[in-house]
Amino acid sequence: MPDIALYDALSTLRAVRRLRPDPVPDDVLHRVLDAARFAPTGGNRQPWRMIVVREPQSKARLAQLYSGVWDAYARSHRALLEKAPEKTRERQEKMLRAGDHLSRHFAATPVLVVFCFNPEEMAITDAKLDRPSVVGGGSVYPAVQNLLLACRAEGLGCVLTTLLCSVEEEVRSLLSIPDPWGTAAVVPIGYPVLRGHGPVSRRPLSKLAFDERFGTAYPD
Amino acid sequence: MPDIALYDALSTLRAVRRLRPDPVPDDVLHRVLDAARFAPTGGNRQPWRMIVVREPQSKARLAQLYSGVWDAYARSHRALLEKAPEKTRERQEKMLRAGDHLSRHFAATPVLVVFCFNPEEMAITDAKLDRPSVVGGGSVYPAVQNLLLACRAEGLGCVLTTLLCSVEEEVRSLLSIPDPWGTAAVVPIGYPVLRGHGPVSRRPLSKLAFDERFGTAYPD
Numbered sequence: 001m002p003d004i005a006l007y008d009a010l011s012t013l014r015a016v017r018r019l020r021p022d023p024v025p026d027d028v029l030h031r032v033l034d035a036a037r038f039a040p041t042g043g044n045r046q047p048w049r050m051i052v053v054r055e056p057q058s059k060a061r062l063a064q065l066y067s068g069v070w071d072a073y074a075r076s077h078r079a080l081l082e083k084a085p086e087k088t089r090e091r092q093e094k095m096l097r098a099g100d101h102l103s104r105h106f107a108a109t110p111v112l113v114v115f116c117f118n119p120e121e122m123a124i125t126d127a128k129l130d131r132p133s134v135v136g137g138g139s140v141y142p143a144v145q146n147l148l149l150a151c152r153a154e155g156l157g158c159v160l161t162t163l164l165c166s167v168e169e170e171v172r173s174l175l176s177i178p179d180p181w182g183t184a185a186v187v188p189i190g191y192p193v194l195r196g197h198g199p200v201s202r203r204p205l206s207k208l209a210f211d212e213r214f215g216t217a218y219p220d
Numbered sequence: 221m222p223d224i225a226l227y228d229a230l231s232t233l234r235a236v237r238r239l240r241p242d243p244v245p246d247d248v249l250h251r252v253l254d255a256a257r258f259a260p261t262g263g264n265r266q267p268w269r270m271i272v273v274r275e276p277q278s279k280a281r282l283a284q285l286y287s288g289v290w291d292a293y294a295r296s297h298r299a300l301l302e303k304a305p306e307k308t309r310e311r312q313e314k315m316l317r318a319g320d321h322l323s324r325h326f327a328a329t330p331v332l333v334v335f336c337f338n339p340e341e342m343a344i345t346d347a348k349l350d351r352p353s354v355v356g357g358g359s360v361y362p363a364v365q366n367l368l369l370a371c372r373a374e375g376l377g378c379v380l381t382t383l384l385c386s387v388e389e390e391v392r393s394l395l396s397i398p399d400p401w402g403t404a405a406v407v408p409i410g411y412p413v414l415r416g417h418g419p420v421s422r423r424p425l426s427k428l429a430f431d432e433r434f435g436t437a438y439p440d
Contacts, residue, residue: 003226003227004226005223005226006225006369007223009226010366010369011255013258033429033438035231036428037422037425038230038231039365040368042382044235044315046428048428049428050428051430051431051432051434052429052431052438055432069345095263116434117354125383126382126385126386126404128386129385129388129402131339131402132339132344132353132356132402133352133354134337134339134356134360134402134404135357135404136353136357137354137356137357137360137361138357138380138382138404140357141354141358141362142368144358146230148362149369153226159260162343162345162355165346165349165355166345175432176434177434178435181434182354184355202257202258202264202266203257203266205250205254205257208256208266208268208270209270209271209272210272211271212272212275212278212395213395214271214336214397214398215396215398218253
């Protein structure tokens with residue numbers, strides 16, 4: 001079983017959007033799915049499920065839905081970028097081109113993992129606040145992150161996408177997802193076309209961590 | 221630097237609620253915080269921040285808020301459990317007793333990490349659906365999970381809590397969290413009183429993963 005040191009996995013997990021159509025062996029996929037299983041959930045209720053989609057017809061339909069949402073997103077994002085500084089524009093354009101590639105090759109991705117959740121099995125402590133709720137995600141995205149990290153260990157490319165949530169009814173109907181289950185993410189998985197994972201670009205710790213109160217940089 | 225193989229970390233990360241008051245060395249805490257930094261976020265916007273709380277006065281106030289919410293939760297949960305089968309009741313009661321311990325010792329926890337997020341920096345694709353939104357959490361909880369996994373590697377106990385979100389205004393005021401930032405989680409961190417992490421109890425893969433459509437068990 002391939003494995004990797006934890007800190008190496010965390011710091012080199014990239015969004016890999018260029019994936020080869022080659023199939024993922026069953027034993028490899030099994031380990032990746034099993035990794036998700038161990039994630040924490042509120043009250044250990046495990047209110048999430050994965051649907052493993054490999055049938056060409058289902059992938060083709062999801063690809064059609066995905067490219068509809070992606071095209072609109074990419075168009076509006078590129079319009080916004082026209083006013084951005086050149087460096088930002090270049091970096092963002094690189095991501096958009098990889099996104100274009102993912103969108104065009106979505107149906108050829110060997111595996112699509114659709115994460116579902118049951119809101120009735122969640123204690124959503126921020127449901128009544130006057131801001132967008134996120135707490136339900138606390139019982140789903142740790143599992144998604146576990147799956148991504150296992151892909152990293154196995155040399156598989158992968159990326160956390162949420163665009164298909166905006167056309168959730170079509171996805172639910174295609175995959176027979178019953179009430180009251182919703183969808184939280186779709187993760188395309190496959191071997192990378194290019195070099196795949198590697199060092200990631202993030203803000204320094206002093207920008208992301210504060211000491212005692214918001215705004216006071218944590219010493220890096 | 222202590223490290224651990226990825227799959228071992230994923231499968232032995234427990235919610236550890238009994239924590240010793242002994243301080244966490246700066247270099248250890250730095251590695252744990254830095255691990256969160258690498259997590260994926262939508263469009264790499266990194267719309268999350270951590271506040272590292274160690275001042276006794278702040279911890280005492282957070283503990284007071286926490287125990288108010290916890291006591292109400294535990295009371296109603298215990299009332300529900302009266303009708304549950306004995307095995308369920310025993311297992312849940314074990315978790316509740318650990319939760320009682322966490323609540324009573326919250327102020328003595330060496331480090332509390334408060335995760336904040338900025339909804340204006342998130343593309344919340346499920347915001348308009350007729351169900352609780354979770355997608356904002358997709359740009360916060362992967363970072364929380366990375367932090368928990370790093371704690372696991374370092375031999376630190378930790379647990380993902382979201383109860384304080386329900387009294388978010390008080391937390392924001394205490395820690396000077398400005399508009400439009402919200403809070404997504406508070407993670408108490410410290411060395412475990414008992415044995416800490418170890419094998420976790422979860423549903424089998426055939427219950428959590430489906431093949432092609434919802435309800436068809438993925439072969440385990």
